[in-house]
Amino acid sequence: MLASQDQSNELGITVKKVNELGYGWVITQHMIDIKRLPQIYERINVITEAASYNRYFCYRDFWITSEDGEELAKMHSVFVLMDQSKRKIARILPELIDPYASEYTKKIERLPEPEKIVADEQVxxxxxxxxxxxxxxxxxxxxxxxxxxxxxxxxxxxxxxxxxxxxxxxxxxxxxxxxxxxxxxxxxxxxxxxxxxxxxxxxxxxxxxxxxxxxxx
Incomplete structure (x- = not known):
């Protein structure tokens, strides 16, 4: 998440700028796949890309790789823009998404829902x-x-x-x-x-x- 914030800061889309417009970015879902955990003292790369967006949802990918390029973990995330005063999801503003040069799509991803706890299960x-x-x-x-x-x-x-x-x-x-x-x-x-x-x-x-x-x- 720090990597994505670093990218946003470099593009001028800082938390302060988003807040001054009356909005905030909110995560709605993460899909994480871990192949192996980094070892102590191992040097790793943290990579992120703002992949695509539509009117209400932004999709971002993250990777952790070893120095020689081995993929250790990947995460696919869904973000929305929250209107801070109304506490409701807002349409994505062009000035907050254009600098990322991500792909616009009309498609809304239907990610699988996490399984839910059934009432009679032991917890x-x-x-x-x-x-x-x-x-x-x-x-x-x-x-x-x-x-x-x-x-x-x-x-x-x-x-x-x-x-x-x-x-x-x-x-x-x-x-x-x-x-x-x-x-x-x-x-x-x-x-x-x-x-x-x-x-x-x-x-x-x-x-x-x-x-x-x-x-x-």
Whole structure:
């Protein structure tokens, strides 16, 4: 995400400029595929490209590669432009997208929805209070904290013995300062080792995710 922000800054599309226009960029979904994790002291490349956009959605790709070009991980992300005063999705402004020289498309991508937790499934739950330091420039919880909440609810022995292989995470509702958050997970250890996550406040379901794992050898 820092790589994409660096690109935006170089093109003059800074957070300050977007905010002064009354808008903010919001992520709605990440599709992550991890082939292997970088090793300690390994030098890596972080690459990003604003791939395409339509009237309401922007699609951006990210890669992590080794120095010799081996692809370690890839992420496909969906962004929308949020009207800060109305708290609604806005049409993409030409002045905020033209500098990226990305492709315009009429197509709206239909990415798969993460699997949801079924009511009678066994789950693990942890609760959190949103702190001021969890809030970003859009005045809601920074997306990185959702990952923290989802991983934190998993048992330590599971995290020590497994590595993340794939993740599909979808953000549905904003979480705000002082909200009370409940992170839930259902663990499936069958042919495919999978965890299904949800983040809820007292008011709404805010985020869902589906993760595929591999066993460490």
């Amino acid at each position: 693990r739950i942890k609760k959190y209070q949103v702190r001021f330091m969890d809030i970003d420039s859009n005045q809601h919880v920074n997306n990185a904290h959702y990952f923290d909440w989802m991983m934190d609810v998993l048992p330590a022995d599971f995290l020590m013995s497994h590595s993340l292989k794939k993740m599909n995470i979808k953000y549905k509702q904003e979480v705000h300062y002082d909200d009370k958050v409940k992170s839930s997970v259902h663990i499936e250890e069958e042919e495919v080792i999978k965890t299904v996550h949800q983040i809820k406040t007292e008011q709404a379901l805010c985020c869902t995710a589906e993760c595929e794992w591999k066993t460490n050898h």
